[in-house]
Amino acid sequence: MGLPLMIERSSNNNNNNNNVVELSRVAVSDTHGEDSPYFAGWKAYDENPYDETHNPSGVIQMGLAENQVSFDLLETYLEKKNPEGSMWGSKGAPGFRENALFQDYHGLKTFRQAMASFMEQIRGGKARFDPDRIVLTAGATAANELLTFILADPNDALLVPTPYYPGFDRDLRWRTGVKIVPIHCDSSNNFQITPEALESAYQTARDANIRVRGVLITNPSNPLGATVQKKVLEDLLDFCVRKNIHLVSDEIYSGSVFHASEFTSVAEIVENIDDVSVKERVHIVYSLSKDLGLPGFRVGTIYSYNDNVVRTARRMSSFTLVSSQTQHMLASMLSDVEFTEKYIRINRERLRRRYETIVEGLKKAGIECLKGNAGLFCWMNLGFLLEKKTKDGELQLWDVILKELKLNISPGTSCHCSEFGWFRVCFANMSENTLEIALKRIHEFMDRRRKF
Amino acid sequence: MKQLSTKVTSNGHGQDSSYFLGWEEYEKNPYDEITNPNGMIQMGLAENQLCFDLIESWLAKNPDAASLKRNGQSIFKELALFQDYHGMPEFKKAMAEFMEEIRGNRVTFDPKKIVLAAGSTSANETLMFCLAEPGDAFLLPTPYYPGFDRDLKWRTGAEILPIHCSSSNGFQITEAALQQAYQQAQKLDLKVKGVLVTNPSNPLGTALTRRELNLLVDFITSKNIHLISDEIYSGTMFGFEQFISVMDVLKDKKLENTEVSKRVHVVYSLSKDLGLPGFRVGAIYSNDEMIVSAATKMSSFGLVSSQTQYLLSALLSDKKFTSQYLEENQKRLKSRQRRLVSGLEAAGITSLRSNAGLFCWVDMRHLLDTNTFEAELELWKKIVYNVKLNISPGSSCHCTEPGWFRVCFANMSEDTLDLALKRLKTFVESTDCGRMISRSSHERLKSLRKKTVSNWVFRVSWSDRVPDER
Numbered sequence A: 001m002g003l004p005l006m007i008e009r010s011s012n013n014n015n016n017n018n019n020v021v022e023l024s025r026v027a028v029s030d031t032h033g034e035d036s037p038y039f040a041g042w043k044a045y046d047e048n049p050y051d052e053t054h055n056p057s058g059v060i061q062m063g064l065a066e067n068q069v070s071f072d073l074l075e076t077y078l079e080k081k082n083p084e085g086s087m088w089g090s091k092g093a094p095g096f097r098e099n100a101l102f103q104d105y106h107g108l109k110t111f112r113q114a115m116a117s118f119m120e121q122i123r124g125g126k127a128r129f130d131p132d133r134i135v136l137t138a139g140a141t142a143a144n145e146l147l148t149f150i151l152a153d154p155n156d157a158l159l160v161p162t163p164y165y166p167g168f169d170r171d172l173r174w175r176t177g178v179k180i181v182p183i184h185c186d187s188s189n190n191f192q193i194t195p196e197a198l199e200s201a202y203q204t205a206r207d208a209n210i211r212v213r214g215v216l217i218t219n220p221s222n223p224l225g226a227t228v229q230k231k232v233l234e235d236l237l238d239f240c241v242r243k244n245i246h247l248v249s250d251e252i253y254s255g256s257v258f259h260a261s262e263f264t265s266v267a268e269i270v271e272n273i274d275d276v277s278v279k280e281r282v283h284i285v286y287s288l289s290k291d292l293g294l295p296g297f298r299v300g301t302i303y304s305y306n307d308n309v310v311r312t313a314r315r316m317s318s319f320t321l322v323s324s325q326t327q328h329m330l331a332s333m334l335s336d337v338e339f340t341e342k343y344i345r346i347n348r349e350r351l352r353r354r355y356e357t358i359v360e361g362l363k364k365a366g367i368e369c370l371k372g373n374a375g376l377f378c379w380m381n382l383g384f385l386l387e388k389k390t391k392d393g394e395l396q397l398w399d400v401i402l403k404e405l406k407l408n409i410s411p412g413t414s415c416h417c418s419e420f421g422w423f424r425v426c427f428a429n430m431s432e433n434t435l436e437i438a439l440k441r442i443h444e445f446m447d448r449r450r451k452f
Numbered sequence B: 001m002k003q004l005s006t007k008v009t010s011n012g013h014g015q016d017s018s019y020f021l022g023w024e025e026y027e028k029n030p031y032d033e034i035t036n037p038n039g040m041i042q043m044g045l046a047e048n049q050l051c052f053d054l055i056e057s058w059l060a061k062n063p064d065a066a067s068l069k070r071n072g073q074s075i076f077k078e079l080a081l082f083q084d085y086h087g088m089p090e091f092k093k094a095m096a097e098f099m100e101e102i103r104g105n106r107v108t109f110d111p112k113k114i115v116l117a118a119g120s121t122s123a124n125e126t127l128m129f130c131l132a133e134p135g136d137a138f139l140l141p142t143p144y145y146p147g148f149d150r151d152l153k154w155r156t157g158a159e160i161l162p163i164h165c166s167s168s169n170g171f172q173i174t175e176a177a178l179q180q181a182y183q184q185a186q187k188l189d190l191k192v193k194g195v196l197v198t199n200p201s202n203p204l205g206t207a208l209t210r211r212e213l214n215l216l217v218d219f220i221t222s223k224n225i226h227l228i229s230d231e232i233y234s235g236t237m238f239g240f241e242q243f244i245s246v247m248d249v250l251k252d253k254k255l256e257n258t259e260v261s262k263r264v265h266v267v268y269s270l271s272k273d274l275g276l277p278g279f280r281v282g283a284i285y286s287n288d289e290m291i292v293s294a295a296t297k298m299s300s301f302g303l304v305s306s307q308t309q310y311l312l313s314a315l316l317s318d319k320k321f322t323s324q325y326l327e328e329n330q331k332r333l334k335s336r337q338r339r340l341v342s343g344l345e346a347a348g349i350t351s352l353r354s355n356a357g358l359f360c361w362v363d364m365r366h367l368l369d370t371n372t373f374e375a376e377l378e379l380w381k382k383i384v385y386n387v388k389l390n391i392s393p394g395s396s397c398h399c400t401e402p403g404w405f406r407v408c409f410a411n412m413s414e415d416t417l418d419l420a421l422k423r424l425k426t427f428v429e430s431t432d433c434g435r436m437i438s439r440s441s442h443e444r445l446k447s448l449r450k451k452t453v454s455n456w457v458f459r460v461s462w463s464d465r466v467p468d469e470r
Helices: A039-047 A071-081 A096-101 A109-122 A140-151 A195-207 A230-243 A266-271 A307-319 A324-335 A337-364 A391-403 A432-451 B018-028 B052-061 B076-081 B089-102 B119-131 B147-153 B175-187 B210-223 B246-252 B289-302 B306-317 B319-346 B373-386 B414-438 B441-460
Strands: A134-137 A157-161 A179-183 A212-218 A246-250 A282-287 A300-304 A377-381 A422-426 B114-117 B137-141 B159-163 B192-198 B226-230 B264-269 B282-286 B359-363 B404-408
Touching (some): A039 A391, A071 A337, A071 B076, A096 A324, A096 B052, A109 A134, A109 A324, A109 A337, A134 A307, A140 A212, A140 A282, A140 A300, A140 A307, A140 B289, A157 A195, A179 A195, A195 A212, A230 A246, A230 A266, A266 A282, A300 A307, A307 B119, A307 B147, A324 A337, A337 A377, A337 A432, B018 B373, B076 B306, B089 B114, B089 B264, B089 B306, B089 B319, B114 B119, B114 B289, B119 B147, B119 B192, B119 B226, B119 B264, B119 B282, B137 B175, B175 B210, B192 B210, B210 B226, B210 B246, B246 B264, B306 B319, B319 B359, B319 B414, B373 B414
Parallel strands (some): A157 A212, A212 A246, B137 B192, B226 B264
Antiparallel strands (some): A134 A300, A282 A300, B114 B282, B264 B282, B359 B404
């Protein structure tokens, strides 16, 4: 569904030119994705948000992948480090002016070093990160778009496994003019990417005369909440080498894997490769929005093994630099290895417990989820509840869950899932009590259904 | 080899220009009063370092703002989670009011029409994405900020066509120049989508006159195109006259709430007026709902850190601070500009009479061997490598006349400025010395006279533009 191209304007001014000046195609397109019917869910929440005390029967937001379980750790740390409050030192903030002036697109060195160190810790030291290969951007949203501008030209394509994060439709395509060709995955093998699915996607693009420039995966996956297996990563890299294309791994949830040993980063695979022509096609995206729960601070990064990409990305980051104030505040925290080790460990533990709570609770209600091991959400299977296993059937069920249960969850079709009936349910953006209430509502709903 | 996009291989990033090369040379050998007194003095960086003390003392009196607290209570979580691309309402309100204050409260800005961006670099690019297709053109008066070649063209695929301005009238925009640029576009089969001006101008350091602004509004009305007014230096106006924004002109011409007003957009940023380029705070202001809507969504690619929005909404909401700041900022800039101008004059160098900005547009035509850009580059190299001053050559700003240079004055201490001027004077005297020896004295007098006359004519033609400050 698209917006009309022409804008209504009154033409009662005395100019000779009868052509109304249009906005660009980009401006009027709907590729930003915000006109999808699922935004009704957000609207319903905004109009009637759940509140434990003031609105206990309101809509519970389970469509927002935020991490609110570990703020106390961050707050305590920052309070301890800066008890007098001033970020730049005491008595009128010396250090302020230098920080305020700092707009170097290389980024604050101490901050880049801190990010590199943090990323290494998350991967248990199984891969090294060179701070000079880190390019900072205002969030992973910016990082993914920027990489797309660099790796592909308008009308080229990136292959992305389904189901995928709905925001990619905007981030990878909107202003870049690049296409997404889906790599179809299904529940027969837990939605893992298969070589056949890869070939099929590639062929689909070629048949349509579209040039494929790369594969973009999210590892751990959003919305699946599961890590990509090492074997699959190796196959993916092989595929990219054979087709001579890029591999982008968005590892924004890497710090949210419940058991560190279960995560293999593409960085680990590359670590043991000497062949530059292989390494140079691999790029990693990261952000502090999920693992640290700081989406408001806009901290994202591109890590590339390709010098040309690093250099260009750095220059392009001028359009999306991280506030120097934020870099300064987070630099010392992230390079405090003792603190980050503790944070990563406790955060994983808390997320795991939340995950177990929700999965157990759903099981008791007769609902199964995909076996997950990471992220801020679970991938729930309600296919057995659909009247018709179609997009409309799924939408109908989603609408019931929104209106009757007052739960806003994300339907699989919004993530381009080719199987109907799957839903992404977030569990880390609310208190434990709220989660219990949500589970209770689901229980009661399932009980009611059983009675009919 | 798997390739990268054409954006990588093109020169669209603009970093091969002399503007950036000068920076690189500075980085290799930066001046320091104590540790490197013979180093290169950076005069190519339009930063405002004159009023940090005012902000620092405000921070000392208002510790909550920078420590993520409100009334002593931590709001860390609230800020950490705030990523709404509509921006913080208190911050947009404070921005709107600050912009109004800069314009003497003669015009109003509706916070709902403000779209935040990570700096005006991001704001300008976003506007181009909204207004232009790849291959469409925007007309820009020359000389212009070198960064525009990257910001407006690189990823958008848009084109820039120059509106040629010359020293004959103090580089003002004329009707003829506008029409010529438009016709040039038609000759090249390029669709013109709008005009973009910087007001006050970078690199000229002058505010657009009412005449020019009227001309621009009439022009975009008749051609049915957009006008972007980058008013990033609006708070640096130190001249006798007050700053006239394009919004003033819309109001005075009774064009508010008309179709034309929907095609006029203002870009702003806190990088120059407040000297906070590191914090990445830019804004687009537009009367066109569709543009506000599209630009708001696009701002996802360059949101302002919530921590920064919070700090600055507190700062800018303090009206006692903002009025004191704006007044003091203007005073100090004016005094600094005077210092530079008189120092230049002592070296026999004149500059365009300026009333705004963080730099002067300096006339070094008389120091060129020939009236060519090659000679300008030669002179620039001498100044960079021998005199050790990084200044920006006019050619990097697309000036059509060789011999002009942009020299910044607000990014260093007074002592450093004095030293720079001393070095320049020494250099000029050595050059003049060389020149005088090689020419007959008769010729020398003739050329001196010509120089004096043209300067005088130059100043007179200015009387309707910049009233005498005495």
